[in-house]
Amino acid sequence: xxxxxxxxxxxxxxxxxxxxxxxxxxxxxxxxxxxxxxxxxxxxxxxxxxxxxxxxxxxxxxxxxxxxxxxxxxxxxxxxxxxxxxxxxxxxxxxxxxxxxxxxxxxxxxxxxxxxxxxxxxxxxxxxxxxxxxxxxxxxxxxxxxxxxxxxxxxxxxxxxxxxxxxxxxxxxxxxxxxxxxxxxxxxxxxxxxxxxxxxxxxxxxxxxxxxxxxxxxxxxxxxxxxxxxxxxxxxxxxxxxxxxxxxxxxxxxxxxxxxxxxxxxxxxxxxxxxx
Amino acid sequence: xxxxxxxxxxxxxxxxxxxxxxxxxxxxxxxxxxxxxxxxxxxxxxxxxxxxxxxxxxxxxxxxxxxxxxxxxxxxxxxxxxxxxxxxxxxxxxxxxxxxxxxxxxxxxxxxxxxxxxxxxxxxxxxxxxxxxxxxxxxxxxxxxxxxxxxxxxxxxxxxxxxxxxxxxxxxxxxxxxxxxxxxxxxxxxxxxxxxxxxxxxxxxxxxxxxxxxxxxxxxxxxxxxxxxxxxxxxxxxxxxxxxxxxxxxxxxxxxxxxxxxxxxxxxxxxxxxxxxxxxxxxxxxxxxxxxxxxxxxxxxxxxxxxxxxxxxxxxxxxxxxxxxxxxxxxxxxxxxxxxxxxxxxxxxxxxxxxxxxxxxxxxxxxxxxxxxxxxxxxxxxxxxxxxxxxxxxxxxxxxxxxxxxxxxxxxxxxxxxxxxxxxxxxxxxxxxxxxxxxxxxxxxxxxxxxxxxxxxxxxxxxxxxxxxxxxxxxxxxxxxxxxxxxxxxxxxxxxxxxxxxxxxxxxxxxxxxxxxxxxxxxxxxxxxxxxxxxxxxxxxxxxxxxxxxxxxxxxxxxxxxxxxxxxxxxxxxxxxxxxxxxxxxxxxxxxxxxxxxxxxxxxxxxxxxxxxxxxxxxxxxxxxxxxxxxxxxxxxxxxxxxxxxxxxxxxxxxxxxxxxxxxxxxxxxxxxxxxxxxxxxxxxxxxxxxxxxxxxxxxxxxxxxxxxxxxxxxxx
Numbered sequence: 001x002x003x004x005x006x007x008x009x010x011x012x013x014x015x016x017x018x019x020x021x022x023x024x025x026x027x028x029x030x031x032x033x034x035x036x037x038x039x040x041x042x043x044x045x046x047x048x049x050x051x052x053x054x055x056x057x058x059x060x061x062x063x064x065x066x067x068x069x070x071x072x073x074x075x076x077x078x079x080x081x082x083x084x085x086x087x088x089x090x091x092x093x094x095x096x097x098x099x100x101x102x103x104x105x106x107x108x109x110x111x112x113x114x115x116x117x118x119x120x121x122x123x124x125x126x127x128x129x130x131x132x133x134x135x136x137x138x139x140x141x142x143x144x145x146x147x148x149x150x151x152x153x154x155x156x157x158x159x160x161x162x163x164x165x166x167x168x169x170x171x172x173x174x175x176x177x178x179x180x181x182x183x184x185x186x187x188x189x190x191x192x193x194x195x196x197x198x199x200x201x202x203x204x205x206x207x208x209x210x211x212x213x214x215x216x217x218x219x220x221x222x223x224x225x226x227x228x229x230x231x232x233x234x235x236x237x238x239x240x241x242x243x244x245x246x247x248x249x250x251x252x253x254x255x256x257x258x259x260x261x262x263x264x265x266x267x268x269x270x271x272x273x274x275x276x
Numbered sequence: 277x278x279x280x281x282x283x284x285x286x287x288x289x290x291x292x293x294x295x296x297x298x299x300x301x302x303x304x305x306x307x308x309x310x311x312x313x314x315x316x317x318x319x320x321x322x323x324x325x326x327x328x329x330x331x332x333x334x335x336x337x338x339x340x341x342x343x344x345x346x347x348x349x350x351x352x353x354x355x356x357x358x359x360x361x362x363x364x365x366x367x368x369x370x371x372x373x374x375x376x377x378x379x380x381x382x383x384x385x386x387x388x389x390x391x392x393x394x395x396x397x398x399x400x401x402x403x404x405x406x407x408x409x410x411x412x413x414x415x416x417x418x419x420x421x422x423x424x425x426x427x428x429x430x431x432x433x434x435x436x437x438x439x440x441x442x443x444x445x446x447x448x449x450x451x452x453x454x455x456x457x458x459x460x461x462x463x464x465x466x467x468x469x470x471x472x473x474x475x476x477x478x479x480x481x482x483x484x485x486x487x488x489x490x491x492x493x494x495x496x497x498x499x500x501x502x503x504x505x506x507x508x509x510x511x512x513x514x515x516x517x518x519x520x521x522x523x524x525x526x527x528x529x530x531x532x533x534x535x536x537x538x539x540x541x542x543x544x545x546x547x548x549x550x551x552x553x554x555x556x557x558x559x560x561x562x563x564x565x566x567x568x569x570x571x572x573x574x575x576x577x578x579x580x581x582x583x584x585x586x587x588x589x590x591x592x593x594x595x596x597x598x599x600x601x602x603x604x605x606x607x608x609x610x611x612x613x614x615x616x617x618x619x620x621x622x623x624x625x626x627x628x629x630x631x632x633x634x635x636x637x638x639x640x641x642x643x644x645x646x647x648x649x650x651x652x653x654x655x656x657x658x659x660x661x662x663x664x665x666x667x668x669x670x671x672x673x674x675x676x677x678x679x680x681x682x683x684x685x686x687x688x689x690x691x692x693x694x695x696x697x698x699x700x701x702x703x704x705x706x707x708x709x710x711x712x713x714x715x716x717x718x719x720x721x722x723x724x725x726x727x728x729x730x731x732x733x734x735x736x737x738x739x740x741x742x743x744x745x746x747x748x749x750x751x752x753x754x755x756x757x758x759x760x761x762x763x764x765x766x767x768x769x770x771x772x773x774x775x776x777x778x779x780x781x782x783x784x785x786x787x788x789x790x791x792x793x794x795x796x797x798x799x800x801x802x803x804x805x806x807x808x809x810x811x812x813x814x815x816x817x818x819x820x821x822x823x824x825x826x827x828x829x830x831x832x833x834x835x836x837x838x839x840x841x842x843x844x845x846x847x848x849x850x851x852x853x854x855x856x857x858x859x860x861x862x863x864x865x866x867x868x869x870x871x872x873x874x875x876x877x878x879x880x881x882x883x884x885x886x887x888x889x890x891x892x893x894x895x896x897x898x899x900x901x902x903x904x905x906x907x908x909x910x911x912x913x914x915x916x917x918x919x920x921x922x923x924x925x926x927x928x929x930x931x932x933x934x935x936x937x938x939x940x941x942x943x944x945x946x947x948x949x950x951x952x953x954x955x956x957x958x959x960x961x962x963x964x965x966x967x968x969x970x971x972x973x974x975x976x977x978x979x980x981x982x983x984x985x986x987x988x989x990x991x992x993x
Contacts, residue, residue: 040682057993123973140551242657242677
């Protein structure tokens with residue numbers, strides 16, 4: 001009982017901070033999303049939701065964000081897994097390598113944007129790519145490259161650390177059973193480090209939602225090519241226009257979608273862990 | 277274990293690097309301790325220093341008892357030496373060329389400089405001559421003198437810097453100008469003079485101890501330095517780029533008080549956190565000697581009002597009798613929010629006099645701080661009640677939200693503002709009304725660009741008809757006559773202006789129209805062939821504009837400001853100019869005829885500039901009082917004529933206008949038919965599509981398509 005009380009006391013500051021900075025503002029935002037505007041405070045029920053969900057730019061932004069999220073996160077996780085495995089097999093656990101890998105994550109985007117603009121010509125990506133089909137992917141390509149470069153290092157450190165925790169005797173046993181390096185990775189290591197992979201995935205997803213900053217630096221406009229118009233562009237533009245009710249509505253919808261995706265992954269992860 | 281140590285070393289190295297890159301001076305912690313603890317100011321025995329001068333004060337000094345010694349200039353230009361001690365004032369005419377006075381405590385005397393002979397003399401405190409200390413010390417300006425023991429440290433500019441402009445080093449980014457300041461040390465016992473050999477010092481002030489504070493430009497940065505009079509060298513410095521070029525400063529505790537080139541007030545820079553606060557508003561100080569720091573009091577000359585005031589910095593209390601306004605929301609009846617205090621079009625003291633209310637301001641300490649506008653808008657839209665009146669720019673598209681019925685505070689509750697609104701041109705009156713007829717704001721400044729044509733000079737050309745129907749005809753005309761002597765056109769922002777007008781006249785905008793395509797192609801194509809004339813215009817305008825400067829042997833395209841000086845009606849045919857340029861220079865334009873600027877289509881109306889508007893915060897604590905202040909703003913703006921030609925009734929125009937003049941009538945006619953549009957994505961287009969097209973990176977179709985996409989997204993998202 002004493003132990004429980006101690007835990008509760010320790011949790012109170014965190015809980016209060018979380019409530020004050022996240023929960024209460026979120027509920028306030030949710031309240032705003034049901035108002036005509038914050039001045040008149042006229043309750044309009046789901047009118048804003050109807051408007052936002054029928055807005056072609058919100059739908060475009062959602063689609064682009066989803067594409068970026070899937071392609072970006074999968075790319076980062078796949079590259080990170082491969083590099084981590086390579087490091088585990090052929091290199092010692094060197095803190096120097098870890099420090100080097102962490103640098104892209106720590107460098108401010110604005111500091112390296114000039115270099116990225118040399119690699120990817122902003123004029124080409126702003127004006128010369130088609131609006132449809134591959135155009136969507138092409139508009140996102142510079143941002144994907146920046147995203148992968150920026151986040152891979154951190155994810156490699158997380159995944160590599162997890163891989164090194166896999167017991168050696170399990171690996172030795174599988175070797176004796178004739179498993180190759182690929183089989184080892186897919187059959188033993190990846191299932192065993194699934195919780196860490198899931199953590200890395202959630203972290204990558206969160207980082208992918210911050211790509212707006214890089215988008216603005218690269219395209220230098222509030223209205224980038226259609227393929228690179230993300231939910232953050234939509235929200236920021238409404239913030240600029242003082243359309244707070246639309247901004248909060250989009251935020252609530254976004255939280256619902258993101259919450260559903262994360263809950264789904266958590267559920268899957270838990271079920272798979274139980275089966276293991 | 278070894279690996280762990282290695283990793284720790286790398287981590288420490290990395291953190292050091294990051295710290296180093298952050299621009300923080302590694303010695304700054306020590307310096308802050310120094311500033312906080314080591315310097316003990318001289319004690320000030322009184323807390324309330326206030327003096328309202330009847331004449332212009334040129335120099336002051338103050339002793340620890342609060343006695344004020346000053347030089348003032350009479351109406352006939354005579355110089356008077358004054359001493360205000362224990363409430364009693366003695367004034368005595370002194371030498372015409374006295375230009376600096378400094379109180380020297382040892383011996384109770386005054387050190388006085390004469391600019392004509394360069395003599396440094398000792399006077400007693402009643403301005404009776406005692407003896408000459410030194411002869412021939414001729415200086416263009418003595419910025420400040422600090423007396424320490426038996427030595428006087430003098431910050432001087434020896435030669436007239438304006439006669440050797442080419443030697444003045446100017447850092448355009450930071451606004452630094454090197455006037456060639458030098459610090460001399462003068463021995464007050466024997467008159468021996470030595471050069472302290474410190475370069476790039478801008479200002480100097482007393483610390484009350486063996487140290488002097490110097491404000492200097494070192495290695496590309498502004499620095500607050502501590503100069504040891506014992507060691508005769510700078511011993512510490514703190515980078516203070518936040519303040520920009522500083523006219524006058526003083527250091528009290530951990531704050532540096534200053535009046536920079538950008539502010540009309542006194543600001544403080546916290547030397548620990550590097551944050552800047554505006555402490556006192558509406559104060560003009562011109563030179564270092566206008567600032568004194570004694571104890572925790574800042575004493576300053578306000579040249580706006582010719583008052584000497586003291587600010588008790590620890591309590592934020594300003595001396596009695598001052599009209600100077602301390603910014604404090606708590607103490608104010610009404611608070612006006614604006615990017616810069618100077619954007620309030622009438623003086624705070626006039627508003628206070630009119631309304632009998634205490635008025636405070638909520639503004640950025642930095643001049644022209646555009647990000648502060650967003651801060652204000654968030655404050656307004658979040659329902660923050662602290663600010664009662666906002667001065668805003670309506671060209672930003674976020675202001676459009678304020679026009680809605682639910683958001684605005686209806687100014688129609690004031691008879692005066694309702695009447696005022698109804699007296700505007702219809703399009704202005706309608707712009708400031710919501711769909712249900714509420715008045716959501718008032719215009720504080722408006723303007724329009726026009727074409728001034730000098731018909732007397734047209735005989736130099738074969739132009740018969742000067743009433744240009746549109747832009748294309750105008751450009752054809754310029755093409756024909758560009759080599760004719762005497763043509764001068766200033767079209768600094770003609771291209772921007774035309775795009776703005778096109779957008780204002782076509783909402784929602786169709787960028788794919790024949791007119792617009794033809795205009796865009798004509799205005800922006802082939803730019804690289806014409807050299808760097810700025811991206812705002814067709815090169816032809818630049819060619820025409822450069823003719824005048826060619827004759828002067830100067831090749832650069834001249835600015836509007838320079839135009840005002842260079843315009844010569846005998847040589848000018850066409851001059852693109854603003855309403856205000858004409859109204860302020862009626863003599864220059866007396867032979868001119870004023871036309872609307874030729875637009876893309878003759879069917880379009882010209883768009884006016886709305887410089888600033890004022891709205892009342894619907895959530896403000898003191899809305900009724902704010903209405904009274906707003907009425908006063910409107911009344912005074914109308915009297916002074918700062919809001920431009922906006923009234924439909926000629927009789928409404930105050931003393932700032934001459935409604936009977938021909939120029940006024942022509943301007944009136946143009947402005948009467950104008951419109952107010954929304955040019956929200958224009959800046960974006962100007963930053964992206966226009967330069968890309970100019971540099972031949974994209975073709976016309978691509979540019980048009982991209983512009984249209986942005987416009988559609990802006991309107992429909």
